[in-house]
Amino acid sequence: MKKIVLGVILLFTSSSLIGGDIPIFVAPEHQVAPSVAFSGNNYLVVWEDRREGYGIGCQIVSKEGTLIGDNFYISTGGRFPEVEWGDRNYLVAWGRYGQLISEDGTSIGGSFCIIPENDTLGFCGIKDIAWNGENYLIVAQVFIEDSSCPRQDILARFVLPDGGLGDSIIVVARADSAFFYGAPRVASDGEDFLVVWADWYGRIWGQRLSYGGTLLDSSFRIGFTWQQSPDVTWNGTNYLVVWDDGRGGGGYEWDIYGQLISQDGTLVGEEIPISTYTSDQRFCAVASNRMNHIVIWLDWRVYIAVIYGQFVSLSGSLIGANLRVQAEDPLSFYGDASPGICYGNENYFVVWSDQRLTSPDTSLDIYGNFIPFTGIETDDTSLLSDIHLFQNKPNPFKNIKNTEVSYFLPRNSKVAFSIFNLGGQVVFRTNLGHKSAGFHTLTIDGDKLGSQGVYFYRIEADGYAITKKMVMMGK
Template sequence: MRQAMRARLAGLWRGVLFGVLVSACGPDPGLPGPEQVARGEEAATVEAARARQEPLPEPRPTAVLGPKVAYGGGKYLVVWTDVRDGRIYGARMKPDGTLLDPEGLRLNTHPEHLFASNPNVAYDGEDFVVVWDSGEGVDGVRLEPDGAAPGPVFKVITSGEVAGDVGLACSRKVCLVAFAADSDEGSDIGALRIGPDGRRLDESVIFLSSATVTGEPAVAWNGKEFLVVWTDSHGGVDTPDIYGNRVKEDGTVLGQSFPIGAAPGMQRTPAVTWTGRRFLVVWGDMRGSDWDIFGARVRSDGKVDDPAGIPISTAPGDQRFPGVAHHNWKSLVVWDDTRAGPHRIWGARVEEDGDVRDPDGFAISGGAYANEFRPAVAYGSNQFLVPYAASSVAEEPFTPNFILGRRVKHDTQVLDAPALVFTRSTSAPPPAPTVQ
């Protein structure tokens, strides 16, 4: 099983999920290695550079695939998988676009863990919580919005049967971490709660689905319970659907898993947010000849208001890998779009009643790179931040890559031209790891 898991992790580094190759790009042998400096010294160096008005470190393509993002404590935290030591990095940003960690924060301080990947981030009202696939289970760390260094790495679960995307959402008391756990029959969706100190609160895994091939979990909190959504093969291994289940803050599972997006073809890579009245779940949908973006509203009692799905973007080409965030009466849905050929980031606003405010979508990324892909989105300080991956390489694979970002106002005005750059370094990283 462990050998099979290593093979699966190798596939993740190549961007293979459920046997489908996704966007990534090959290592650049000309990139120099990471700066080895204690975080306290690095913070002092950055502040001194600011005082001298020195330029920011050079942009470097150090990331693997796309980012995740959360807002809290007056700041955004963008996290990603990196080719530098530790593999899990992040950078805080003020709402005005000021980057607080120009060379990135190494969040995984474990001396090894070559396979660390797929980070996710949430805010619990006091701290950012970051979790990731360690290659041997799921690890995590806490970071104060004003902190110069992350806290110690904690273990969520140690298991060779856990790998892939990690879902995460937090209340003010607990965070719920969701993951796919392999078994001889397939994969289950499991979850564990962690407390404010990173301590695991559940003796055993909370299982949310039956033993079918499942993965790609995402989680949202509505003030009373969590909704966990995932890709599920109830509809067939080659034609998966989107399923979900609800979990109370005390870990109680509220009934059986239920379909949210079930249609002909494939439904994959869900994302979810709470709108104040309902959950909005969005996903990549291939009920037609190309990938599109669909969504559905789910009530707190688990009733799905849109069982046929809401078509959010059905433009030519593929629209995949959506992210979603909400404020007031509308959600901003963002996705990876190839309507014009290269990968670009597009978005659309979805209102509380399910109406799509921008049926044709609007462009978010600037097109400065050959491919701009795999976005995330968070709301904070009267705007949305949309970080995404970008590569100057025209053909797949395109890793390592940059992490860029642009802020989007409520009226779809896109700020930051050129885009904000989160992957910067004064020294070049080693090439992306190879897995035997």
């Protein structure tokens, strides 16, 4: 019988890519700045399309990496799009505008203005979107036309699932006169949010924001000098913030660093040197599947920018060595534009733009690739002869929120999942069917379980069953 040793860090598979690079959109003129989100059934990839000036291009991609239908265009004049999945639609946002897209790629209504332009609110760039289970939150860098204090602030606004807007624009961070805040990113713990950004002096800051839009405590400094381009993800327990770090060369040599942040905004442990190779590493992005993280970036170690990545455990330890994300070399010296990443269908999906074709078409195109889940950190040092069930996250959780349960199968198995109350009565059961070997995650809707209290959840596969306890609280 197959035995699997679980220690503090465990590698279950190699870090090789699942297949070759996927050409998502190849056309004359540059296609850059891709972003990607996963609905549970497919991915939506969006990018800046420069065939006719500037606009937003989109493509639905299946869980297996097959293009579904034709690419489509949702905006003229748009640049640097971001995308996030909610409970039933994607939200694509760029500039100061947004557009809802259904799971099958249908535009819902027209585009709408999220951050209006007026005598005070000047140039606007929406830089990220997060979903907390109820609403989207967009974050933007906005130039403030103030004669007494011209500056660039970090603003935020809620977007409702139907495309309605929150009542007010939230000032997350107000810069001093002639001072600039920029590159904001945001993640949610399923209720509240953490917004991170960089300031003019190369420092990384964070600010917690409640589900109602209230600033929680004061902003806090995460990084201290020669830092830029942050990104952030929630791992079920803490946030991981990553950034480009130029401390080693006074801003001329760049590495990738990170920092864990607790749910209440406390720095957890020391800074994490994620990649300090002798070449430049810049424009990082991060995602988590609640069992580990992966950080990706552009890397110049082969003199042409190629995307590399690094798995990081939930406690901040590096898992294995750097891995190359692209299967093929680009042709251009400047290589790829900033990559995007999300987790879905038990793999990470990375998208980027690079030049593959020679003259006369030397433009950048959109590509993608899957990275399989590689490792997990656990405190369980026992031997497992079969399946492993992980603690749900978050736990406890509120009955109006979701919680996620992950499990590992050492081989292909037929799986069933059940939840029991303290009296032993089944309150939820589903046959998950045949599942492949590896890690799987399912989402539990707390609102469907009934009253608050203690519950037990169980996974069954191949005659084995494992049970764990979860706690659901009221609203």
